[in-house]
Amino acid sequence: MKQKSWDIHLEEMMEAGVHFGHQARKWNPKMTSYIFTERKGIHILNLTQTARFLSEACDLLANAASGGKQFLIVGTKYQAADLVASAATRARCHYVNKKWLGGMLTNWSTIETRLQRFRDLEDKENMGLLNQLPKKEAANLKRQLAQLRKNLGGIKYMTSLPDIVIIIDQQKEFTAIQECITLGIPTICLVDTDCNPDLTDIPIPANDDARASIRWILNKLTSAIREGRYNSMEIK
Amino acid sequence: MEIAAAMATRSVAVSTGLCGQGSREVARAVGGGAIQSSSLLGMKSSRLLGVKLRAPTGGQVVAAGVSRVQCRVAVATPRVKDDLMAEAEERWYNALESPLEGVEFTYEEFADALSKYDFSFEIGDTVKGIVFKADYNGALIDIGAKAPAYLPLEEACIYKLKSVEEVGLVAGVEEEFSIIRDDDKNGRMILSMKKLQHDFSWERCRQLQMDDVTIRGKALSANRGGVVVDVEGLRGFVPFSQISARQNPEDVVDKELPLKFLEVDEERTRLVLSNRKAIAENHIAFGIGSVVVGTVQSVKPYGAFVDIGGVSGLLHISQISHDRLTSVETVLSPGDKLKVMILSQDKERSRISLSTKKLEPTPGDMLRNPALVYEKADEMAKTFRQRVAQAEAAARAEELRLQQEGGFGLRGDFGSTANALGLDLLDLADIPPAVQV
Numbered sequence: 020m021k022q023k024s025w026d027i028h029l030e031e032m033m034e035a036g037v038h039f040g041h042q043a044r045k046w047n048p049k050m051t052s053y054i055f056t057e058r059k060g061i062h063i064l065n066l067t068q069t070a071r072f073l074s075e076a077c078d079l080l081a082n083a084a085s086g087g088k089q090f091l092i093v094g095t096k097y098q099a100a101d102l103v104a105s106a107a108t109r110a111r112c113h114y115v116n117k118k119w120l121g122g123m124l125t126n127w128s129t130i131e132t133r134l135q136r137f138r139d140l141e142d143k144e145n146m147g148l149l150n151q152l153p154k155k156e157a158a159n160l161k162r163q164l165a166q167l168r169k170n171l172g173g174i175k176y177m178t179s180l181p182d183i184v185i186i187i188d189q190q191k192e193f194t195a196i197q198e199c200i201t202l203g204i205p206t207i208c209l210v211d212t213d214c215n216p217d218l219t220d221i222p223i224p225a226n227d228d229a230r231a232s233i234r235w236i237l238n239k240l241t242s243a244i245r246e247g248r249y250n251s252m253e254i255k
Numbered sequence: 256m257e258i259a260a261a262m263a264t265r266s267v268a269v270s271t272g273l274c275g276q277g278s279r280e281v282a283r284a285v286g287g288g289a290i291q292s293s294s295l296l297g298m299k300s301s302r303l304l305g306v307k308l309r310a311p312t313g314g315q316v317v318a319a320g321v322s323r324v325q326c327r328v329a330v331a332t333p334r335v336k337d338d339l340m341a342e343a344e345e346r347w348y349n350a351l352e353s354p355l356e357g358v359e360f361t362y363e364e365f366a367d368a369l370s371k372y373d374f375s376f377e378i379g380d381t382v383k384g385i386v387f388k389a390d391y392n393g394a395l396i397d398i399g400a401k402a403p404a405y406l407p408l409e410e411a412c413i414y415k416l417k418s419v420e421e422v423g424l425v426a427g428v429e430e431e432f433s434i435i436r437d438d439d440k441n442g443r444m445i446l447s448m449k450k451l452q453h454d455f456s457w458e459r460c461r462q463l464q465m466d467d468v469t470i471r472g473k474a475l476s477a478n479r480g481g482v483v484v485d486v487e488g489l490r491g492f493v494p495f496s497q498i499s500a501r502q503n504p505e506d507v508v509d510k511e512l513p514l515k516f517l518e519v520d521e522e523r524t525r526l527v528l529s530n531r532k533a534i535a536e537n538h539i540a541f542g543i544g545s546v547v548v549g550t551v552q553s554v555k556p557y558g559a560f561v562d563i564g565g566v567s568g569l570l571h572i573s574q575i576s577h578d579r580l581t582s583v584e585t586v587l588s589p590g591d592k593l594k595v596m597i598l599s600q601d602k603e604r605s606r607i608s609l610s611t612k613k614l615e616p617t618p619g620d621m622l623r624n625p626a627l628v629y630e631k632a633d634e635m636a637k638t639f640r641q642r643v644a645q646a647e648a649a650a651r652a653e654e655l656r657l658q659q660e661g662g663f664g665l666r667g668d669f670g671s672t673a674n675a676l677g678l679d680l681l682d683l684a685d686i687p688p689a690v691q692v
Contacts, residue, residue, distance in 0.1 A: 029364060029365060029368060030368070033368055033369075036399070036400070036401060038369070039401040041401075055365075055366075055369075058369075061401060063369065065362075065365070066365050067361070067362050067365055068350075071350045071353075072347075072350050075346040075347065075349060075350045076346075078346065079342060079343055079346050082342065083339060088339070097387075097388045097395055097403075098387070098388075098395070098397075098403055101387075182339055183339065183343075203337075203340060205339055205340045205343035220340070220343040220344060220347060221343055221346060221347050221350075226401065228401060228402035228403070229397070229399075229400070229401060229402060229403070230387065230397050230403065231397075231399070
């Protein structure tokens, strides 16, 4: 598809602090090409490259969305958790914002069993069957339901493996990245100066610590997804 | 400069890119089933650079030295994603090849704008921040710097806290903080609200000192020289000499005392208070000869300490009853309520002398029938006052006579004595005139 302008402005990015990297002594040398300079002991990322990669990522997402593909957003940091949830619900994607359970993708069959249980318990609760049980059993089931909701709440409607996975902090979500590599799922990842850009398919060099930065990037990506879906509906 | 920089990035990127690309292509080719000779190249380059070799989708052995991937899902899922992956890689390659295509701003603009958006937070700065997560050990606050800053529990308030919610820090609240440490190993800054509260408290103490207000403070501990009290969250000191003499310093610990400020000096962190100064005010309320209800605080061999209205006075053994008493314990015990009359008070040394002797209708009643004394106390006090007034009148008459006789009269100043005795408040209307006995 022809490249569309995604409104990536320099001032917005700098306001959000996207260009700040981590401390200079904690860097990953593979990020040399993405780093602009060092200031006051902190690396500064090259925002031109950020913009470029971000636009490519948005195009990819828009294309995929118009093709009806499924997406998964993974972000378990404190700062990112609620942002991920709100962005994903806006864009109608799946998300993981509490702990990434090991084997969520590679052990998909087991996770599917859990999702089934989740659905069953929810139906039971909606129908009020839980209140008819003795107190202890009801309490147990409610606790199970709360746990399931906490861990799997974001992937409740996922029926098969996602097509593209968006990951917020590569260092933190290392398991997720490994699973995607094993399964051959393309990933878009926010890489900071202490991450390895070769692990992911499209790295977006950006600050993964500050909330404003995460929010801004997620906004762009989700708007691309929405755009793609809208286009596909139009075509239909 | 731009071209050179672009070329530099390109060369680095291309070298990594090609190898990365190469290994992926190799992996996919291998996934098709055939192990080609170029796989060795892919493996070698990947090991050189440390790039993770893409596991083949079929789960087959790539080459010696790389473990077989056992993944049912990887085997079972139909490979529709290949074209998506191909597109992703193609885009990535494009981004590397044409770094400025479609980008709205130039490299130089970015370089120039960098100085404009630099943040600098120094230690001691006051910043405004929004709380976005509170856990049991503190709170994470977004202050617009590179990373969110941390407010530990100890720094949240002067008083001891169980959780930051008690101070009102829940998600979404905006507050002022001051930076006390910056850039710990996570790049996070440590904030504090305590410091701001300290400044506030000192300001309040200064204000209270100027207004000369009496405040109550709880005594925390006693040390060699005085007592440490807690006032407005700050630690203040009350020297022994400034504690009202009625109370022992050790008894005072864990009690609330009325205090006034003596010295408030923030730079030297000196906060000195006085109990005696605060209590001195109370004494003026008591007039000599008035009857008050009191509770026995403690019993000593020489008398009893009776607490009246917050200050304690001494009820000497000789003043309890007309009859002779050997020990005070027979009549009084701590906690007894009785009415006492104030004999005299010494404001400077905060001493009040009390008496129940004068309140006995018949001498010796205190021992036999304390309840009677209690009831008749008011009557007796009045009688006492009358007798005092008579005595005064007699003395004044005597004085006048002496003066008329022209002798060296007593040149006393009766006016002040009369005031001290509370005589100016006395109503002498219903007293029969003095008759010669």
